[in-house]
Amino acid sequence: MSTGRSILLKEDGNRRFQAGDYVSAEALYSKALIADPTNPALYTNRAMARLKMSLWESVIADCNECLKLDPDSMKAHYYLSQAHLPLHNYDEALEHALKAYGMCVKTADKSLSSVTAQVKRCKKERWDDLDKRRRRETSDLEREIYVMMERERDEALSSDPDLRDGERQEIQTEWARKMDTMRDVFEKSRAAHEQRRKVPDWAVDDISFEFMRDPVVTKTGKSYERASITEHLRRNNTDPLTREPLYLSELRPNIDLKQACDDFLQDNGWANDW
Amino acid sequence: MPPTAQFAAKRVAKELQKITNDLPPGIKLVEAENFEEWLLDIQVLDDNPLYKDQTYRLKFKFGSSYPIEPPEVTFVKLPDRPIPIHPHIYSNGIICLDLLGQQGWSPVQNVESVCMSLQSMLTGNTKNERPPGDEEFVRANRLRPKDIDFYYHDNNV
Numbered sequence: 001m002s003t004g005r006s007i008l009l010k011e012d013g014n015r016r017f018q019a020g021d022y023v024s025a026e027a028l029y030s031k032a033l034i035a036d037p038t039n040p041a042l043y044t045n046r047a048m049a050r051l052k053m054s055l056w057e058s059v060i061a062d063c064n065e066c067l068k069l070d071p072d073s074m075k076a077h078y079y080l081s082q083a084h085l086p087l088h089n090y091d092e093a094l095e096h097a098l099k100a101y102g103m104c105v106k107t108a109d110k111s112l113s114s115v116t117a118q119v120k121r122c123k124k125e126r127w128d129d130l131d132k133r134r135r136r137e138t139s140d141l142e143r144e145i146y147v148m149m150e151r152e153r154d155e156a157l158s159s160d161p162d163l164r165d166g167e168r169q170e171i172q173t174e175w176a177r178k179m180d181t182m183r184d185v186f187e188k189s190r191a192a193h194e195q196r197r198k199v200p201d202w203a204v205d206d207i208s209f210e211f212m213r214d215p216v217v218t219k220t221g222k223s224y225e226r227a228s229i230t231e232h233l234r235r236n237n238t239d240p241l242t243r244e245p246l247y248l249s250e251l252r253p254n255i256d257l258k259q260a261c262d263d264f265l266q267d268n269g270w271a272n273d274w
Numbered sequence: 275m276p277p278t279a280q281f282a283a284k285r286v287a288k289e290l291q292k293i294t295n296d297l298p299p300g301i302k303l304v305e306a307e308n309f310e311e312w313l314l315d316i317q318v319l320d321d322n323p324l325y326k327d328q329t330y331r332l333k334f335k336f337g338s339s340y341p342i343e344p345p346e347v348t349f350v351k352l353p354d355r356p357i358p359i360h361p362h363i364y365s366n367g368i369i370c371l372d373l374l375g376q377q378g379w380s381p382v383q384n385v386e387s388v389c390m391s392l393q394s395m396l397t398g399n400t401k402n403e404r405p406p407g408d409e410e411f412v413r414a415n416r417l418r419p420k421d422i423d424f425y426y427h428d429n430n431v
Contacts, residue, residue, distance in 0.1 A: 101299050106320045119299065127295050207341060207381040208281065209288035231281075231342050232381050240380040 006036035013045060022052040040070035047079045059083035074103040078111065081118055090126035097122045142186050149179055203261050207232060207240065212261050216251040219244075223254045282340040283309040289385055301389045304331070311335050313350070316389050318396045324359055325396050331355040332392070333367075334385055344379035347388060361401050366412045370405065371395060 013028030029046035036042070043066035047059045060083050063076040070076070077100035084093035097119045104115045153175035157168060205212050207228035215223040218239055230248060232240060239246040286309040293303060304313040312334045318325040335346040349357045349367035357363060362370040372378030373391050405411070 098299055102319050116298070123296055207285075209285050209292070209384075228381070235342060238380075240382045243380065 002035045003039075006032045006039065006042070009035060010039075010042060010045065013049070017045075017049055022049045025049045026053065038069065040066045040073055040076075043069070044073060044075040044079060047076070047083075051079055051082055054086070056083040056087050072103065074100050074107070074109060074111070074115075077103065078115055078118065081122060085122060085125060088129065090122065090129060094119070094122040094126060138186070138189070142182075145182060146179060149175060149182070200264065202257070203264055211265075212257070215254040215257045215261065217254040217257075218246055219250060223257055226251070226253075282336055282338050285341055286336050293386055297386065298390060300393060301386065309336060312385065314385070314389060315355075316393055318393060320397050322397055322399070324399065324402060328358070329355060330358050332389065334388075341381040341384065344374050344376070344383075345385070345388070347374055347392075358396055359402055359404065360396060360399050361403055361405055362395070363405070364408050364411055364415075365404055366415065368415070 009028050009032035013025045013032060016022075016025035016028060026046055026049040029042055029049060032039075033042045033046065043062045047062035047066070050059045050062065059079055063073075063080045063083070066073050066076040077096040081093045081095075081097035081100060084090075084096065097115065100111075100115045101119050103109065104111055109115075153171065156171050156175075157163070163171075199211055203211055205215075205225035205228050206222075208225055210225065212223070212225045214226045216226045216229060217223045218229070218241075220239055220242055222239075222241055224240075229240070229251065233246065233248050237245055237247055290306050290309075297303065300317040300319045302315040304315050306312045314332045314334065315329050316332060317329050331350040331352055333348050333350050337343055337346070347369060349363065349369065351357050351367060357365055357367050364370075369392070371391065373383065373388065
């Protein structure tokens, strides 16, 4: 084991990493690990390079090795979360993101904001995945119901061999109508579902939390729905963000944002009553 | 419902929608049956020995002018939910935080940001003590936090 040699190799690796040459960096970290397999930071460094190379399974292996040597490695948990997410291991990804987050809070680590973003990403993707599964289940159910309805209709048609053509026609029409109704019901539930889809943050007023229709901009460059900011200024002539004096007469319409909001609504009718 | 109350209800509903799936670590929504009163649990995430391994119950009351006016926020005492010890928190759960007063409040604040502010208010505290005059205050006080505010700042109600 040669600690000095290992450190030199690691420094070389760091330089390659900084230069964006992740493949060389990864190889150098591997050599450093052969020279000194007891340095936990070498595992997280290699994991970081492997993250860039999308080698998720190897990232997980490295982080686990690191945690054996140093159970309090924030980076190991952070990278584990990043590797589990693309593998669709949502629970693990979130668990490790939360662990990293807790550690960041404890040590006032400068990665706090990026780790927070990772926590949110995990929650979001997990929710999206659930949502996708729910949709798939609904469409499977829908298909099954049509098959059952068709079977029911065919049974009604074949149960009595003495049916006259008019009666047969009636049964056909009635079932066709029922199936149309069912299709309508599913369509409507899908539309309701769409309403829960996301409205972009830039279109949301931070006071009313509603989709902006008439955004106005303050001196700080922040836009609000005119009604909301007016209501606020009626009681308190301060900028909501900076608490600096702010008067109604200083507000200006944000024409481009309004245009963007209108365009978004045009393609996303469901957001109209959001 | 007067128009402002509707505004408040809508905003509270939006907040609920937003935080149901997405709250920062250490903050949990316990109950939000209506748009007037919510219960949340918060925890301090660092190792501050004053608050370690404890969970605290918060009660949010939204007035009809929320979010133009601040919500009324207090700690609630339950068998497994103590009132956190802090020089700005009375033992009956009333909190002195400028963010929650008429002057310090801003309508861009919300339930999540208030909870996070309280988390950091606890995290940063090292004093194992109540506000001065706590006993007397708690004995004499039958007012709601909002009314106490009224006491200090004349807000032409």
